[in-house]
Amino acid sequence: MHRYVLKRLVHLVPVLFVVSVVVFSITLLLPGDPTLAILGEQASQAERLALREKMGLDRPVLVQYATWLGQALAGDLGRSLRTQEAVSEMLAARMPVTLQLTLGAIVLAVVVGVPLGILAALRRNSWIDMLCSAVAMSGVALPYFWTGMLLIILFSLVLRWLPPSGYVPLLQDPVGNLKLMILPTLTVGAAMSALVMRQTRTAMLQVLSQDFIRTARAKGVSEARVVLRHALRNALIPVITVIGLQTGALVGGAVVTETVFGMPGLGRMVVEGIFERDFAAVQGAILVIVAGVLAVNLATDLCYAALDRRIKL
Amino acid sequence: MSTPAIAAIAPSEGAFARTARRLMAHRLGRIGLLVSALVAFCAAFAPWVMPHDPAGIDYEAILAAPHAKYWLGTDELGRDILSRIIEGAQVSVQVVFLAIALAFVAGSLIGLASGYFGGVVDDVVMRVMDGLLAFPILVLALAIVAVLGPDLVNAMIAIAIVNVPGFARLVRGQVLSIRELEFVQAARALGASDLRIMLRHILPSVVGNVVVYASLRASTALITESSLSFLGLGAQPPTPTWGGMLATGMQYWDAWWMSVFPGLAIFLSALALNFLGDGLRDAMDSRLQD
Numbered sequence: 001m002h003r004y005v006l007k008r009l010v011h012l013v014p015v016l017f018v019v020s021v022v023v024f025s026i027t028l029l030l031p032g033d034p035t036l037a038i039l040g041e042q043a044s045q046a047e048r049l050a051l052r053e054k055m056g057l058d059r060p061v062l063v064q065y066a067t068w069l070g071q072a073l074a075g076d077l078g079r080s081l082r083t084q085e086a087v088s089e090m091l092a093a094r095m096p097v098t099l100q101l102t103l104g105a106i107v108l109a110v111v112v113g114v115p116l117g118i119l120a121a122l123r124r125n126s127w128i129d130m131l132c133s134a135v136a137m138s139g140v141a142l143p144y145f146w147t148g149m150l151l152i153i154l155f156s157l158v159l160r161w162l163p164p165s166g167y168v169p170l171l172q173d174p175v176g177n178l179k180l181m182i183l184p185t186l187t188v189g190a191a192m193s194a195l196v197m198r199q200t201r202t203a204m205l206q207v208l209s210q211d212f213i214r215t216a217r218a219k220g221v222s223e224a225r226v227v228l229r230h231a232l233r234n235a236l237i238p239v240i241t242v243i244g245l246q247t248g249a250l251v252g253g254a255v256v257t258e259t260v261f262g263m264p265g266l267g268r269m270v271v272e273g274i275f276e277r278d279f280a281a282v283q284g285a286i287l288v289i290v291a292g293v294l295a296v297n298l299a300t301d302l303c304y305a306a307l308d309r310r311i312k313l
Numbered sequence: 314m315s316t317p318a319i320a321a322i323a324p325s326e327g328a329f330a331r332t333a334r335r336l337m338a339h340r341l342g343r344i345g346l347l348v349s350a351l352v353a354f355c356a357a358f359a360p361w362v363m364p365h366d367p368a369g370i371d372y373e374a375i376l377a378a379p380h381a382k383y384w385l386g387t388d389e390l391g392r393d394i395l396s397r398i399i400e401g402a403q404v405s406v407q408v409v410f411l412a413i414a415l416a417f418v419a420g421s422l423i424g425l426a427s428g429y430f431g432g433v434v435d436d437v438v439m440r441v442m443d444g445l446l447a448f449p450i451l452v453l454a455l456a457i458v459a460v461l462g463p464d465l466v467n468a469m470i471a472i473a474i475v476n477v478p479g480f481a482r483l484v485r486g487q488v489l490s491i492r493e494l495e496f497v498q499a500a501r502a503l504g505a506s507d508l509r510i511m512l513r514h515i516l517p518s519v520v521g522n523v524v525v526y527a528s529l530r531a532s533t534a535l536i537t538e539s540s541l542s543f544l545g546l547g548a549q550p551p552t553p554t555w556g557g558m559l560a561t562g563m564q565y566w567d568a569w570w571m572s573v574f575p576g577l578a579i580f581l582s583a584l585a586l587n588f589l590g591d592g593l594r595d596a597m598d599s600r601l602q603d
Contacts, residue, residue: 018444022456029460141583143536145543146559146576153573157566164566252451256540260563270452271544274459282459290448297447 008301012294019294020072023287024065027055027279038081038277077284082276087284090269095288097167097265101184101254106243108189109196114239116193117200118227121208132197139194144253148187148260155183165262184261188253192246199242203235237307244300248293328521335596342592348585355399356406365393367400367553376568386570388561394570397553398578404554405582408469408547409534415473417527420480421519425511427481428488439485442478450475450533451540458546465548468541472534483526487519521597529590532583539579555579 030037034057035048043051051057056064071078077087120132156164162182170177207213208231216226255267266285273282336342355362364384371377371391379386385394427438445453457471491497492515500514541547542556550557555575562571 014440015443015447018441019447022444022448022453026456026460137587138580138584141532141536141580141587143539143543143556143576143579143583145540145556146572146579149559149563149572149576153566153569248447248449248452252449252540255451255455256543259544270455270459271546274455274463274546279459282456286448286452286456289452293449294447 004305005302008298012298015294016291019287019290020069021065023283023290024068026283026286028061028064030279034279038279040277072287077287078280080278080281082278082281087280090281091266091284091288094264094266094269094285096169097258097263098251098254098267098289100170100181101188101257101263101265102247102250104181104185105189105192105250105253108185109192109243112189113193113196114200114232114236117197117239118204118232120197120201121204122227124205129201132201136194136198136201139191142191143256144187144191145256145260147190148183148257151183151186152260165260167261167263180261184257184263187257187260188250191253192243192250195242195246196239199239200235203238204231207231207234233307237304240300240303240307244297244303247296247300251289251293332593332596336592339592339595341588342596345585345588345590345592348581349589352402352582352585353406356402359399359403363393363396363399365396367392367396368551369393369396376565376571378568379570385574386568388558388568388571389565394558394574397558398555398575401553401555401558401575402578402582404465404542404548404552405535405538405579408465408472408538409531412469412472412534412538413476413527413531415470416476416480416530417523419473420477421484421516421523423477424481424484424486425488425516425519428485429492429507429511429515431489435485438481442481445475445478446482448475450537454537454541455544455546458541463541463546463549465552468538468547471541472537475537476530476534479530480523480526484519484523487522488515491515491518525590525594525597528586528593532586532590535579535583535586 027034033048034055035051036043039047039051056067059067075088077091079086080090116132120129123129152164155162163180164183166180168176168180204227208227213226213231216230217223221230251267254265255270257263258265258268259271266289269285270282270289273279273285336346369392371387371393373391374383374387375391376389377383377387377391383393383395385398387393388397423438423442427435448456453475454468454471457474458467461467461470497510497514500510505514538547539554539556539559542554543560545557545560547556548554555578558575559572562568562575565571
C-alpha cells in the first residue's frame with residue numbers, strides 16, 4: 001500500500017507543477033501592463049510603479065515564479081489587492097462553506113443515487129427503471145444555476161418552506177445553517193445523484209450476472225444478503241470512481257450555486273475577484289480548489305485500490 | 314489513375330450514409346438531431362423566426378405573463394422573452410460551434426503529434442494536458458476569462474481551451490495504436506514524410522471517434538457558456554444570452570417566466586446534444602449490428 005501511495009504521489013508532482021504554472025500565469029498573462037489591469041486606467045505612474053515593485057514584476061519571470069511558489073508552499077498566498085486581507089485568511093473563512101456544500105452534495109448523491117440505482121437494476125425494464133433512466137439522462141443536461149432557481153421558486157416563493165438565500169456558519173446557528181443549506185445542496189447534489197444512480201444500475205446489472213452471485217444464491221444465501229453484501233461491494237467500485245471523477249464538476253457546480261444562493265464560498269470568491277480585479281484572491285482560490293480536487297482524486301484511487309483486491313498495492 | 318481514387322472515396326460515402334441511416338433509426342439520436350437542427354435553424358434564421366424585435370421595448374407590457382401576444386411573456390423592459398431566447402440561440406450556437414471546432418482542431422493536432430512522435434514530446438505534452446485536466450472545467454474557464462477579460466469572444470476562447478486536453482488525450486490514445494499498423498509502416502517505407510503520414514494516413518482513421526466526442530462535448534460547452542453568461546463573464550448586455558437572461562430573472566422572482574423559459578432552452582438544447590452524441594456514438598460503432 002505504501003508503494004502504491006508513493007507512486008500516486010510521484011505522478012502528482014508534474015500535474016501540480018503544471019497547475020502551479022497555470023495559476024501563477026494568471027497575473028503574468030494579463031494583457032498589457034498588469035498594474036494597469038489591476039489599478040485601472042486612472043492610476044498614476046507612481047501608484048503603478050509601487051505596485052510593480054510590490055508584486056515583484058520588475059524581477060525576471062523565473063524568479064517571480066520561484067518566489068510565488070515558495071511563499072504558496074509556506075501557506076502565504078499574498079494579500080488581497082482590494083482589502084489588503086491575507087488571502088489565506090480569506091480562504092480559511094470561505095472554505096467551510098464550499099466544503100459543506102460539496103460534501104453535502106456527495107452524501108445526497110450516495111444516499112439517493114445508490115438505493116435508486118439498486119432498485120432500477122433489480123426491477124430492470126420496469127417503470128421504476130425507465131423513470132430512473134429518464135431522470136439520470138435529464139440530470140446531466142441540467143445547468144446547476146437553473147436547478148437552483150427552480151428550487152427557490154418552488155420551495156421559497158410558492159411553498160414558503162425554506163429561505164431563498166444567505167448563509168450562517170454551522171457552529172453559530174446549526175438549525176439556520178441546515179435550513180439555508182438544503183436548497184444549495186439539492187442543487188449541486190441532484191446532477192450527481194443522477195450520475196451515481198446510472199452508474200450503480202449499470203454496475204449492479206454487471207455484477208448480478210456473474211457466477212459468484214449465482215453460487216451465493218445456490219448456497220441459499222438470502223436475496224437481501226446477495227444484493228447488499230455480495231453484489232453491492234463490487235458494484236460500489238465504479239460508483240466511487242464516478243464520485244471521484246465528478247468532484248471537479250461538483251466544484252464547478254458549487255461556483256455557480258454559491259452565486260445563486262448568495263453564499264460566501266470559494267467559487268464566489270473567484271467570481272468576485274474577477275470583477276474586482278483582485279487577482280491575488282482569484283489565484284489563491286483557484287489553487288486551493290484544484291489542490292482539493294486533486295486530493296479527492298488521490299483519495300478515490302486509494303479507496304478504489306482498498307476495495308478491489310485485484311489491484312496490486 | 315482514376316480507379317483507385319474512386320475506390321478510395323466510395324467506402325467513405327458508404328460509411329457516411331450508413332451512419333446517417335443508423336442515426337435516424339436510433340430513437341433518442343433522432344430526437345437529438347431534430348431538436349439540435351431546430352435550434353440551429355432558429356439561430357441561423359433568427360430575424361425571420363422571431364415574432365418580435367428582441368430589443369423592442371413595450372412599456373405597456375412590462376413583466377407581462379405569457380399570453381397571446383407574447384407567448385413566453387416579457388422582461389423588466391417589456392421585451393419579448395421568446396424573441397430574446399431565439400436571439401440568444403444565435404450566441405450559444407456560435408460560441409459552442411466555434412469553441413468545439415477550435416478545440417477539435419487544436420486538440421487533434423496536439424494529440425496527433427504527441428502520439429506519433431512519442432518520447433519526450435509525448436511526455437511533456439501529456440503532463441501539460443494532465444495538469445489542465447486537473448482543473449474543474451468551469452474553474453479553468455474562469456481563470457482564462459480572468460486573464461482575458463469578460464466578453465463573448467474570450468468566453469469562446471476559454472471554452473475552447475478547456476476542451477483541448479480531452480481531444481488531445483483521445484487522439485493521442487488512438488494514434489498510439491494506429492501508428493504501428495501495417496498501412497502506416499507501408500507509407501513510411503515508401504518514404505512519406507511525417508506530416509503526410511499524420512495528416513493523410515492517421516488522421517482520417519481517428520476522425521470518426523473525434524466527431525462523436527465533439528458532439529458529446531458540445532453539451533458541456535453549452536452549459537459552460539451559459540454558466541459564464543450567468544455569472545456575467547460571457548457576452549455583455551445588450552446581447553441576449555440564455556445565462557444572462559436567467560441572471561436578470563433572479564432579480565424578478567415574481568415574473569417566473571423570466572427564470573423558467575431561458576433555462577428550459579438551455580436544458581432542452583443540452584439534452585438534445587447529449588442524445589445526438591449518444592446516437593452518433595452508437596451509429597458509428599462498427600461492433601453494433603444494424
